[in-house]
Amino acid sequence: MQASLLTTLLLPLALGVIMLGLGLGLTTDDFRRVAHYPRAVLTGLLLQTAVLPWVALGLALAFGLPPELAVGLMLLAASPGGATANIYSHLARGDVALNITLTAVNSVLCLVTLPLILNLSLEFFLGAGQYVPPPVRKIVEVAVIIVLPVAIGMTVRAFAPGFAARMEKPIRVLSVVVLALLIVAAVAQEWNTLLTYFAAVGLACLLFNLASMATGYAAPLALKLPKRQAIAIAMEIGIHNGTLAIFVALNVLDNPTMSVPAAVYSLLMFFTAAGFALWVNRGREPVPASASGG
Template identity: 65%
Template structure:
């Protein structure tokens, strides 16, 4: 991962492709929909932006992760949901419209929450005064990498909706393949250095993934939201944009070890999401999907 091409070109390209694919699936109505069922959106955003960082924090403490690995786990918790959550939510009979809305809103919201969580994590795990605050230019780069491709994708969707809908799935598949290749390449390049770190953080990542999905599913049910919305929220907060977290760790913080938790999580979350879909699908099929409120 010390390769300049990997860090400075391929990772930003992968994020751009992923965010472009997200933009192709979005319309202005996805943002307006927040007013139609604010309770479900509030619950999903609260769990993702407030509760998940605390869960990651306590897991990092419990597993006694090194400062770099702990910060990497916190970056992962601060990253917005991935567009792939829509696919898994659809397979599990979840409320896909809610997924799209949560992804859209949280992708914008993370421009504020991610730097805050990142700096608080650096201050706590490394100690005040023992880290160099990330430069503003890098933060602005992250904002641009998130916003510009999404805006371009939304513009294409507005101007040429049929082409956008046709391109959405191929772009999403390509983005997943690019992400997998980058993760494998990164692990190979640093294979001699990260074996111990992978062992140390693997269980923590798995626990965080399971906790995220369990909280995401049962909290909405306790709050009397319909099961399809519970499924949507569980998938949304269980599937993260790991590429963004990896990019921030490498390109903003310059910390290879901090990129390991999101890399590992990005590999395992698809398997746990598939298991989750199998477990909750019978419940969703028991009744017709209820419109979000």
């Protein structure tokens, strides 16, 4: 995969606009409530940093992936959730405030965990260490795309609650439309990549995605956390920041092959996340705008 207008400008811009809409449905009380459930935050972080890399390693070994593709899968596992996870959680009526909290904390943690996991992976699969610096620039971009629009939306909600409530449904519809357009554009752009590499890495990426979402949903429920928090955690660890992984592969490692698992995964997760959202909401009544924020 190559960096393009889609990944460098259109995608961040679209996600920023949608995050602004999500902020319209959130209040500071939503984040205070998250603070009362430290187990939810700790569970999400533990699954992301301590469990998923081992799942990725097991799949890379089980499928006998070529070394560069194996490192790419490990790079993907080390990448935190991003704005897309927050959007899908919103559509699935998960706890978006928990998603935003996890994304923020995980993005800071990955300044340490991503270089560590990636350096160990390079040593294990390629036999040669290569220092990978923390991706500070991309973490700042994630913060701008997520935190700033949400803060603006929450400010509007605080001073114009009637307007925010009226915008709830249009923003939800806009989210679906924008995601659909991004899927079509991404598939069209990466069609040749998919044809070339899908046979080699596609099934491993799909199983990693399904295992991530299943673990993210089942573990919180087993710990008796609320269903909305389980949905949020499943989306957070099942929808990785593929853009960050692609950036590191292309601009830090200078290895396009290592970006392939992230490119393939980023396409597959659109469909699996949509299916998961439909599954967890089967038979549920629509949630009033005033109750859908946190």
